[in-house]
Each structure stands twice: as C-alpha cells, then as structure tokens.
Amino acid sequence: DAKTTQPTSMDCAEGRAANLPCNHSTISGNEYVYWYRQIHSQGPQYIIHGLKNNETNEMASLIITEDRKSSTLILPHATLRDTAVYYCIVRPLTSGSRLTFGEGTQLTVNP
Amino acid sequence: DADVTQTPRNRITKTGKRIMLECSQTKGHDRMYWYRQDPGLGLRLIYYSFDVKDINKGEISDGYSVSRQAQAKFSLSLESAIPNQTALYFCATSDFRGQAGNEQFFGPGTRLTVL
Numbered sequence: 429d430a431k432t433t434q435p436t437s438m439d440c441a442e443g444r445a446a447n448l449p450c451n452h453s454t455i456s457g458n459e460y461v462y463w464y465r466q467i468h469s470q471g472p473q474y475i476i477h478g479l480k481n482n483e484t485n486e487m488a489s490l491i492i493t494e495d496r497k498s499s500t501l502i503l504p505h506a507t508l509r510d511t512a513v514y515y516c517i518v519r520p521l522t523s524g525s526r527l528t529f530g531e532g533t534q535l536t537v538n539p
Numbered sequence: 540d541a542d543v544t545q546t547p548r549n550r551i552t553k554t555g556k557r558i559m560l561e562c563s564q565t566k567g568h569d570r571m572y573w574y575r576q577d578p579g580l581g582l583r584l585i586y587y588s589f590d591v592k593d594i595n596k597g598e599i600s601d602g603y604s605v606s607r608q609a610q611a612k613f614s615l616s617l618e619s620a621i622p623n624q625t626a627l628y629f630c631a632t633s634d635f636r637g638q639a640g641n642e643q644f645f646g647p648g649t650r651l652t653v654l
Contacts, residue, residue: 469627469648471631471646472643474643515581527584528581528584529581529582529583532581
C-alpha cells in the first residue's frame, strides 16, 4: 500500500472549517484514499473515501488533486466533538480489506 | 458502534496466562478483523477472516491465534500472554460489496494489561 504523510497535529476554532492535508505521492492508479478518525481510545470511525473525484457526505468532504498525489479532508463546521486523530489511508481494491494505519493527525478543536 | 461488541472491555492478567478476547457483531458482515494499538501508534492488523473457518494472518500474528466458528463471532487468543502484548485491542467488521467502499466498523476496544 502507498505510504501517506500527514502533519502530526493541527488546531481549529469551533465553527470554522478544518482542512486536514495528506500527501500520497506514490499512490497507484488502483488505490483509493480513505479517511478514518479515532476519538480518544475509542474504535476508529470511517469518514469518507474516494478514487479521483471529489466526494462529500454528511460528515465531510474529500478533495483529491488532479494528479492524485495529495488530498484534503474538510470538516466544514468543526465542533468540539470532532477532536480526534484523523488517519489518511491509501489502499487498493484488492488488498483484502486490510487497513494500514499510520500515526495520523491529532486535530484539536478549540472553543 | 453498538453493532460490534467486545468482551471483556478491560482485563489485567499475568505473564504466561491464556487469555481470550471475544468479538460479536450484529451487522451480518462476512469479514472480521483483529487489530492492536500501542500508545501513540496507529493500528496493526493481527488476523482477519473473510468467512466462517477462513483465517488469514496479518502483520503481527506471532503469539496470537483466532477462531471463527460462526459468522457473528471472532475470538482472539493469547496462548501464553507476555508483557509486550499489553495494548488496546480492536475488533472490526466489513461487508464486501465488490468495491472499495467496504469500510470497516470497529468495536469499542479491549484494554489488556499483562503484568
């Protein structure tokens, strides 16, 4: 699976948009970009995934650059409950559903 | 996610003891997984199963074994626990739909301490 690079930590003001970047410069054509988050000591939670088009769901938006070497997860109106570690994962369809978690980004939403 | 439950939630044991962690799911998913998480690190895959009686090793299977006797249950065993198996253990499930959208649903975790 392609390696990803994320900032160690980020801060965001409550009510503002949180933009979390992820670099995946070695991504292959058959690999998808997934985002999960983990609130302290709880099980990880799926957020969103995409291949090359931008995606949006009720939780977040995913913006993938045209060359697919990087992406940004956007939480449009961050709340205190969004404070968590956010993991960007790249994996192919045929990986057997294995998820390889790196160290992720600790997002802290401040009041 | 309440559809994936783990028991026990916390366990303290001694070196050399046999320990079993249980995972149950009501989501009707075929695939189940066991991960461990160490402080400050991401999750690492121990074992996974795509169906009843199907068992596959993950990246850190040494010292662990699993059993998948029913679709809804996947148990993880430590035959002889050692202190470096102290970690937070997560069970997860997924439903393969032939696309990459087969996201995983995680249980609440089991905190295991081996003294």
